[in-house]
Amino acid sequence: MSRYNIYAFSLVFVLGVALASGQERMMKDDLGYTHTWGVPPQRIVSLAPNITEILFALGLEEEIVGVTRYCNYPNQAKTKGKIGGMVDPDLEKIISLQPDLIIAFRGNPLRLIHRLKDLQLPVFVFEQGTALESVFSLIMKIGLITHRENPAAALVDSLRKDYERIQACLANVKHIPRVYVNIHGKGLWTCGKDSFLNDLVVKAKGLNIAAEIPRSWLAYNREEIIHQNPEFIIVVTRSQKDFSEIKEWIIRESHLESVLAVKKESIHFLNEDFVTRSGPRIFMALEQLSRILHPNSFRDCQ
Amino acid sequence: MNFQKKRLQLLSILLLLLVAGLYLSMIKGSVETSFTDLVDFLIHSDQTHAKIFIHLRLSRALLAFLVGASLSLSGVILQGYFQNPIAGPFVVGVSSGASFGAVLALFLGLNLSLLGFSAQSLFAFGSGFAIVSLVYLLSQRKGVFKVETLLLTGIAAGALASSLTSFLIFFKSESFEQAIFWLLGSFQLADWNQIRVVFFYLLFCFFLSQWFAKDMNLLVLGDETAQSLGCPVNRIRRIYLAVSTLLAASAVSVSGIIGFVGLIVPHWVRILIGPDHRFLFFYSSLVGGIFLMFCDLLARTILPGSELPIGIITAIVGAPFFIYLLNQQR
Numbered sequence: 001m002s003r004y005n006i007y008a009f010s011l012v013f014v015l016g017v018a019l020a021s022g023q024e025r026m027m028k029d030d031l032g033y034t035h036t037w038g039v040p041p042q043r044i045v046s047l048a049p050n051i052t053e054i055l056f057a058l059g060l061e062e063e064i065v066g067v068t069r070y071c072n073y074p075n076q077a078k079t080k081g082k083i084g085g086m087v088d089p090d091l092e093k094i095i096s097l098q099p100d101l102i103i104a105f106r107g108n109p110l111r112l113i114h115r116l117k118d119l120q121l122p123v124f125v126f127e128q129g130t131a132l133e134s135v136f137s138l139i140m141k142i143g144l145i146t147h148r149e150n151p152a153a154a155l156v157d158s159l160r161k162d163y164e165r166i167q168a169c170l171a172n173v174k175h176i177p178r179v180y181v182n183i184h185g186k187g188l189w190t191c192g193k194d195s196f197l198n199d200l201v202v203k204a205k206g207l208n209i210a211a212e213i214p215r216s217w218l219a220y221n222r223e224e225i226i227h228q229n230p231e232f233i234i235v236v237t238r239s240q241k242d243f244s245e246i247k248e249w250i251i252r253e254s255h256l257e258s259v260l261a262v263k264k265e266s267i268h269f270l271n272e273d274f275v276t277r278s279g280p281r282i283f284m285a286l287e288q289l290s291r292i293l294h295p296n297s298f299r300d301c302q
Numbered sequence: 303m304n305f306q307k308k309r310l311q312l313l314s315i316l317l318l319l320l321v322a323g324l325y326l327s328m329i330k331g332s333v334e335t336s337f338t339d340l341v342d343f344l345i346h347s348d349q350t351h352a353k354i355f356i357h358l359r360l361s362r363a364l365l366a367f368l369v370g371a372s373l374s375l376s377g378v379i380l381q382g383y384f385q386n387p388i389a390g391p392f393v394v395g396v397s398s399g400a401s402f403g404a405v406l407a408l409f410l411g412l413n414l415s416l417l418g419f420s421a422q423s424l425f426a427f428g429s430g431f432a433i434v435s436l437v438y439l440l441s442q443r444k445g446v447f448k449v450e451t452l453l454l455t456g457i458a459a460g461a462l463a464s465s466l467t468s469f470l471i472f473f474k475s476e477s478f479e480q481a482i483f484w485l486l487g488s489f490q491l492a493d494w495n496q497i498r499v500v501f502f503y504l505l506f507c508f509f510l511s512q513w514f515a516k517d518m519n520l521l522v523l524g525d526e527t528a529q530s531l532g533c534p535v536n537r538i539r540r541i542y543l544a545v546s547t548l549l550a551a552s553a554v555s556v557s558g559i560i561g562f563v564g565l566i567v568p569h570w571v572r573i574l575i576g577p578d579h580r581f582l583f584f585y586s587s588l589v590g591g592i593f594l595m596f597c598d599l600l601a602r603t604i605l606p607g608s609e610l611p612i613g614i615i616t617a618i619v620g621a622p623f624f625i626y627l628l629n630q631q632r
Contacts, residue, residue: 088609095353096333115491
């Protein structure tokens, strides 16, 4: 099944690729701009951490010349030229790197992308999906524009196997626990229906208590948390150390004593870098979260 | 006579500063370039350097200059208009109003344009005017025109516009970081189109202000005196209100809200060359432009590898000076 899916994917993209003349490739990005190129890109700038992770996973270490200051994975990414942040990249720096491909992601402001276009820089834009599966098509498309179709197909294949394995383990789950996801440190910030993180909770067979709200990020109402009484609290943060502090804060100072998850100290850590980036590591996060929510389901399951 | 000599001195210093500012803006940046690189580029231009020198650095410096000039000119006009030294585009609510319009257009995702002006600048003009008209009407009840009411209404209306802006930003919370740059101003994405628009408005508004500069001098003496000296007070007031709004709105629509420029620059210039509006308009524009150009230079070089919103710098420079000034006057 998985292989067929990949072939189907590939077919769609190959159809999207019009062979204008000889080796020339043509493809539209998610903002509708058409890109034409002949040779594989030699100098790639990534404008988002998830893109950087995918590029490295496709073996493009040599070709990457610039990444954002947030790109910290894999380790080699830290040695690459820094072009600033996702919202405030340094245009001079980008130009000086003389890239033949800039990959942007829609965490980058639209105005910025238009500016890069105005400067006639070869920027290719990807839209952020709201479902985990959008990572597959993202990887395939990046594979296509960087001439790494085979590694991309192999990566998607292995990620999809992981994904299906986790799904199989969760197949018999009967009880869907209520989950409150805490983001942005101390303070009751959470994710709504439109976020990638919400889909992660859904796919791990949990019920995000803020899933009714049609937004990505929001400050949640304390009373509402008490009323919904979540069985799990998931703290999304950068490090184990931050997690300990936030957990302490939730238990001692957040006035959520009456909540089930707080009573049972069912407060767990998820690495922010894994779950907020739609990159290959999202499925590791899915497995972690699934194991937290449904430990029994993984007993007889690899 | 004394002021005439001072004006000439000031003009030569300002021209020197302008040239120095432009030169530094061209040389300084995250990519290291030297004078020889610049000369090299001017002789045989290459693509990479053309983009960095002309399309990034020069365009940015020029836009900062034009916005600084617009804000300062708007400030001079408003201070004369209200006969009050604490008036400025921000105080009267114009900046906040314009900012609300621009953010609204941004979040509605409007991509239309009319006569070459983006939805963002059109909305900025619209809501800037709306706020100012509201303030103007409210403070002019029963035919009496009260400056205190005007300023206070301006502050209230400005606060309303700011909170509506914050509401929009909060609601569309995906663009938080983007919003910060909007609220504190930035020239990060300066381009030639913006320069064209702001330049056009500045030129138009400058000549219009200059044309009525003598009337503005009378206006400062108080409405009754001005009227008795033959100044058509009501018409002049309407013109200047429109001009100052137009200036502030065009500045805000390209750069976001940049505080303190419109407030402090006119003070500096008045100290230096005296209160005659026939010269204040020109010198304030020039000083404001140069000031903001240097502020932007700091904003993009002070932290290597990242941008600082320029509003932070103008406030750090501007606020203490303003407090000092108030203290001196007491």
